[in-house]
Amino acid sequence: MITCDLLVIGGGPAGISAAVAAGKAGLKVLLLEERERLGGQLTKQTHRFFGSVAERAGTRGIAIIKDLETVVAQLENVEISLSTTALGIYEDGVSTALKSGKMIKIKPKAIVVATGAFEKFLPFENNDLPGVYGAGAVQTLMNIYGVLPARRILMIGSGNIGLIVSYQLVQAGAEVVGVIEASPKIGGYLVHASKIRRLGIPIYPSCTIKKAFGQDRVVGAELVRLDEKWKEIPGSQFTVDCDAICLAVGLNPLIDLLGQSGCQFKYIPELGGQVPIRDESMRTNVPHLYIAGDLSSIEEATAALLEGELAGLSAAKQIRPGQSLEARMEEVKTHLRALRSGPVGEKIRSGLSKLTGEALPTPSPRTNAIDELSRTGIASPANLAGVLPDEKRKKTRAYAVIECYQQIPCDPCVHNCPFGAIKPFSDINDLPIVDFDLCTGCGQCIGRCPGLAIFTVDETRDGDRAKITLPYEFLPKPVREETVDLLDRSGKCVGQGVVKSVLNTPKQDKTTIVTVEIHRNLVQDVRQIRVVQKS
Amino acid sequence: MKNKASVVIVGGGITGTSTAFSLAKRGVKDIVLIEREGLASGATGRCGAGIRQQWGTFQNCLLARESMKVFENFQEVLGTDIDIELKQKGYLLLAYSEKEMDQFRRNVEVQHQLDIPSRLVSCREAKEIVPFLNTEKMLGGAFCPTDGHANPFLATKAYAKAAERLGVEILMKTEVKAITVVNDRIKGVHTSQGFIETDKVVNAAGGWSAQIGEMAGLHLPVYSERHEILVTEPVNPIMDPMVMSFSYNIYCQQTPHGSFIMGYGPQNEPRGYNVNATWQFLETMARKAAWLLPPLKNMRIVRQWAGLYNMSPDRQPIVCESEIVKGFFMGIGFSGHGFMIAPAVGTLLADLITGSPLTWDVVLDLGRYDRHETIAEPSVV
Ligand SMILES: Cc1cc2nc3c(=O)[nH]c(=O)nc-3n(C[C@H](O)[C@H](O)[C@H](O)COP(=O)(O)OP(=O)(O)OC[C@H]3O[C@@H](n4cnc5c(N)ncnc54)[C@H](O)[C@@H]3O)c2cc1C
Numbered sequence: 001m002i003t004c005d006l007l008v009i010g011g012g013p014a015g016i017s018a019a020v021a022a023g024k025a026g027l028k029v030l031l032l033e034e035r036e037r038l039g040g041q042l043t044k045q046t047h048r049f050f051g052s053v054a055e056r057a058g059t060r061g062i063a064i065i066k067d068l069e070t071v072v073a074q075l076e077n078v079e080i081s082l083s084t085t086a087l088g089i090y091e092d093g094v095s096t097a098l099k100s101g102k103m104i105k106i107k108p109k110a111i112v113v114a115t116g117a118f119e120k121f122l123p124f125e126n127n128d129l130p131g132v133y134g135a136g137a138v139q140t141l142m143n144i145y146g147v148l149p150a151r152r153i154l155m156i157g158s159g160n161i162g163l164i165v166s167y168q169l170v171q172a173g174a175e176v177v178g179v180i181e182a183s184p185k186i187g188g189y190l191v192h193a194s195k196i197r198r199l200g201i202p203i204y205p206s207c208t209i210k211k212a213f214g215q216d217r218v219v220g221a222e223l224v225r226l227d228e229k230w231k232e233i234p235g236s237q238f239t240v241d242c243d244a245i246c247l248a249v250g251l252n253p254l255i256d257l258l259g260q261s262g263c264q265f266k267y268i269p270e271l272g273g274q275v276p277i278r279d280e281s282m283r284t285n286v287p288h289l290y291i292a293g294d295l296s297s298i299e300e301a302t303a304a305l306l307e308g309e310l311a312g313l314s315a316a317k318q319i320r321p322g323q324s325l326e327a328r329m330e331e332v333k334t335h336l337r338a339l340r341s342g343p344v345g346e347k348i349r350s351g352l353s354k355l356t357g358e359a360l361p362t363p364s365p366r367t368n369a370i371d372e373l374s375r376t377g378i379a380s381p382a383n384l385a386g387v388l389p390d391e392k393r394k395k396t397r398a399y400a401v402i403e404c405y406q407q408i409p410c411d412p413c414v415h416n417c418p419f420g421a422i423k424p425f426s427d428i429n430d431l432p433i434v435d436f437d438l439c440t441g442c443g444q445c446i447g448r449c450p451g452l453a454i455f456t457v458d459e460t461r462d463g464d465r466a467k468i469t470l471p472y473e474f475l476p477k478p479v480r481e482e483t484v485d486l487l488d489r490s491g492k493c494v495g496q497g498v499v500k501s502v503l504n505t506p507k508q509d510k511t512t513i514v515t516v517e518i519h520r521n522l523v524q525d526v527r528q529i530r531v532v533q534k535s
Numbered sequence: 536m537k538n539k540a541s542v543v544i545v546g547g548g549i550t551g552t553s554t555a556f557s558l559a560k561r562g563v564k565d566i567v568l569i570e571r572e573g574l575a576s577g578a579t580g581r582c583g584a585g586i587r588q589q590w591g592t593f594q595n596c597l598l599a600r601e602s603m604k605v606f607e608n609f610q611e612v613l614g615t616d617i618d619i620e621l622k623q624k625g626y627l628l629l630a631y632s633e634k635e636m637d638q639f640r641r642n643v644e645v646q647h648q649l650d651i652p653s654r655l656v657s658c659r660e661a662k663e664i665v666p667f668l669n670t671e672k673m674l675g676g677a678f679c680p681t682d683g684h685a686n687p688f689l690a691t692k693a694y695a696k697a698a699e700r701l702g703v704e705i706l707m708k709t710e711v712k713a714i715t716v717v718n719d720r721i722k723g724v725h726t727s728q729g730f731i732e733t734d735k736v737v738n739a740a741g742g743w744s745a746q747i748g749e750m751a752g753l754h755l756p757v758y759s760e761r762h763e764i765l766v767t768e769p770v771n772p773i774m775d776p777m778v779m780s781f782s783y784n785i786y787c788q789q790t791p792h793g794s795f796i797m798g799y800g801p802q803n804e805p806r807g808y809n810v811n812a813t814w815q816f817l818e819t820m821a822r823k824a825a826w827l828l829p830p831l832k833n834m835r836i837v838r839q840w841a842g843l844y845n846m847s848p849d850r851q852p853i854v855c856e857s858e859i860v861k862g863f864f865m866g867i868g869f870s871g872h873g874f875m876i877a878p879a880v881g882t883l884l885a886d887l888i889t890g891s892p893l894t895w896d897v898v899l900d901l902g903r904y905d906r907h908e909t910i911a912e913p914s915v916v
């Protein structure tokens with residue numbers, strides 16, 4: 001029987017964060033991870049994370065996990081057991097796990113369960129054909145094993161996962177024939193939607209899949225439009241050719257282990273379905289049993305890290321009373337509340353209030369003119385007008401255009417302006433506002449925006465030439481003086497331009513910053529370039 | 536929901552559904568069966584579902600043999616097309632002492648009086664039946680080729696469907712909360728869905744039967760005890776019979792779809808309603824099974840769980856009408872073998888409720904404890 005103070009089950013961001021918090025508070029911690037390495041979902045997230053800089057947003061998921069691994073490795077009292085699957089939590093507080101084909105037993109003083117979530121499936125005809133994948137599986141194949149599962153992919157679901165995996169598929173060289181969404185609005189963050197629109201990927205709102213075509217593998221799909229009551233519109237069927245259908249229709253918390261432990265659950269769709277009942281300190285109804293991360297409610301890594309820390313601190317407080325951990329616990333709770341306070345946190349807030357009965361404060365609704373944008377993923381002229389400087393300022397110096405129109409909990413831009421030109425946020429859900437008196441158009445912020453939504457424009461020169469600087473994350477990289485295609489917000493080619501500079505230092509971490517000379521009439525249209533393939 | 540019934544049956548396990556079917560088949564109308572959760576959610580859905588005719592008393596052999604006849608002809612008797620996955624590849628009982636061997640010898644004699652085709656086997660014969668059986672320390676055993684096991688979910692469902700076809704109303708997710716008794720007679724049952732007027736109640740509440748007794752003001756001499764069990768991944772068919780030993784304390788079978796199901800009787804298990812699984816069971820079970828049936832050591836366990844044995848003083852069922860409260864019938868205290876005799880128990884309860892003479896001459900009443908006529912069955916798990 002192995003003994004320890006705290007057993008952490010699951011080595012994703014939530015579990016690691018719990019282990020680190022408890023380890024720093026002096027607890028002897030054992031962390032179990034089923035996979036052969038730590039990181040959970042983060043191990044396949046090659047994109048820059050949105051969220052709070054304090055929680056490492058703005059860096060890629062795979063980089064965040066490297067950081068976390070380093071931190072946890074430095075704590076001598078935290079032991080990590082990889083390739084170890086927790087099997088059960090028994091009534092006497094003993095947990096069992098499978099390691100190297102043998103059952104091991106662990107008797108901890110407290111347990112944090114952070115097992116994450118699993119993907120939902122969708123019923124439609126032929127959904128058992130080879131070629132129907134979960135988005136997570138596609139990401140694992142592609143980003144962990146370097147295997148491209150298909151060439152032409154239809155993505156079902158426009159939440160963040162559907163949008164981000166579509167983007168990554170294009171990075172890996174596949175074609176995404178479309179992203180369909182049953183709701184009339186795009187589910188994920190609009191910056192992610194805009195990112196794939198300008199690659200030319202269509203998004204179909206109010207649309208669902210009827211069936212997959214194919215004998216022994218997927219060769220296409222029949223889609224149908226939905227009316228405002230989500231009913232199929234007769235005669236609106238259309239078909240697409242594809243060799244894979246990728247499902248990104250949500251996640252369910254992985255609660256099995258908790259079920260055995262006697263933990264109570266409640267069905268709260270806003271939080272991901274059947275979720276464990278817990279208090280604000282991540283304590284369940286079972287004494288000494290805590291939870292954190294996607295298991296507690298489907299959110300994102302920032303929330304997972306904070307909840308993990310909270311769970312670790314709660315356990316430390318219970319096992320070793322007398323340490324002054326309350327102040328940090330309160331701070332973490334405040335962070336979490338702030339994170340969830342914006343318009344996109346609405347769902348989580350209402351879910352949590354069902355869980356705890358307490359109403360979270362709703363901020364005064366700030367109206368955004370983003371209706372059109374949330375259907376198409378393409379900013380309107382009115383949206384754009386709101387973020388540009390006046391005509392006089394345009395002529396004096398280069399300037400940044402931050403095409404971030406939706407309030408989301410994300411703040412890396414604010415922390416990456418050397419001139420303090422992006423106004424400090426009072427709330428992580430604030431929209432970035434550029435002070436054009438301070439902005440020099442230096443472009444430092446471009447590569448740090450997880451939404452790749454920042455561009456700089458230089459129209460100071462006379463004549464019909466102007467420059468646009470934009471982020472570029474594809475191969476091959478353009479070279480100086482090369483002529484490239486210019487794409488607008490819908491991916492349409494609107495002309496050609498000449499590359500004037502390519503910034504690709506290690507600090508850029510693969511987000512190349514490209515400056516292109518283009519016709520001045522196009523500066524507010526061009527948002528993407530395409531390297532012309534030489535034959 | 537009916538607010539009046541001729542009989543209210545409490546419990547949707549194999550006992551309650553079999554009784555509902557037998558009663559309805561005799562033409563009794565307005566029967567209501569009440570189940571707190573779902574069909575077979577109690578011991579029935581958690582059991583090994585072994586059907587053994589190799590008993591040591593005439594009465595038990597009779598009940599098991601008569602029940603096996605029903606299981607063998609289930610579709611015909613019930614008029615159902617549900618296949619209960621009956622596997623009749625025998626029960627192999629193992630003996631580890633002369634005393635045990637002698638007992639088997641006496642049992643086989645009793646069994647032969649009822650034409651149960653059992654026989655004693657040597658270790659060599661046992662190995663012919665189960666080639667990988669470890670016969671170390673074994674002296675021999677007994678084997679009955681017509682014993683077997685079935686799928687308890689399908690059997691319960693088939694009984695319930697057949698009963699419903701005959702007009703029985705089955706209420707699930709409905710709990711019996713109280714029973715009204717006036718002048719020592721049943722007057723009605725209070726459920727979570729409302730009151731049902733009736734003068735007959737059948738206590739078929741398995742592990743919770745003592746609670747139903749309390750509701751009618753009766754202290755029934757039964758208690759409950761946790762028994763654990765597990766199931767493995769499915770593999771090719773390699774083991775025909777149920778292998779069982781009283782002294783080594785194990786039973787193990789391979790279901791038609793390939794999984795092994797196995798368990799053993801716990802030591803020092805406190806009385807109560809706890810049905811949590813334990814890691815200790817996994818370890819002990821794995822050790823026992825791997826010693827006796829060595830190839831099993833490479834198999835993966837896919838699930839473990841526990842259920843309640845409802846224990847009576849002589850480890851034998853209590854099937855009777857209360858002598859104190861008229862109209863209070865019970866089929867309880869099965870002490871770990873209530874699945875295999877449920878068809879016969881249903882028939883007996885139907886006899887009692889309709890006031891007919893008992894189909895078989897058996898003594899299963901509560902009064903036997905006062906009369907000091909307890910049943911001396913030597914072959915219980
Ligand atoms: C495509 C995609 C894009 C995303 N983008 C972002 C983003 O930009 N910003 C952001 O903040 N968030 C993002 N997220 C969400 C973020 O990845 C998750 O919210 C976060 O990883 C949840 O952390 P977790 O620790 O709760 O769970 P996970 O990361 O899922 O980790 C759970 C771990 O538990 C292990 N485990 C499970 N069961 C057992 C067991 N029985 N025994 C041992 N170990 C077990 C698993 O192997 C896994 O490693 C994204 C998610 C996806 C899928």
Ligand SMILES: Cc1cc2nc3c(=O)[nH]c(=O)nc-3n(C[C@H](O)[C@H](O)[C@H](O)COP(=O)(O)OP(=O)(O)OC[C@H]3O[C@@H](n4cnc5c(N)ncnc54)[C@H](O)[C@@H]3O)c2cc1C
Pocket residue numbers: 545546547548549550551569570571572573574575576577578579580581582583584585586709710711712739740741742743762763764798841842843844866867869870871872873874875876
């Ligand atoms: C691990 C294990 C292995 C076993 N192996 C075998 C075997 O191999 N062979 C064999 O013959 N027997 C075996 N048994 C015994 C067998 O399972 C039982 O004897 C038999 O299933 C009893 O059936 P029942 O219908 O009387 O009780 P149950 O199946 O327990 O049904 C009682 C029902 O009553 C319901 N109930 C209780 N209280 C209320 C209330 N207040 N209101 C409404 N409903 C209520 C419960 O929800 C339950 O569904 C085993 C038992 C266990 C636990």
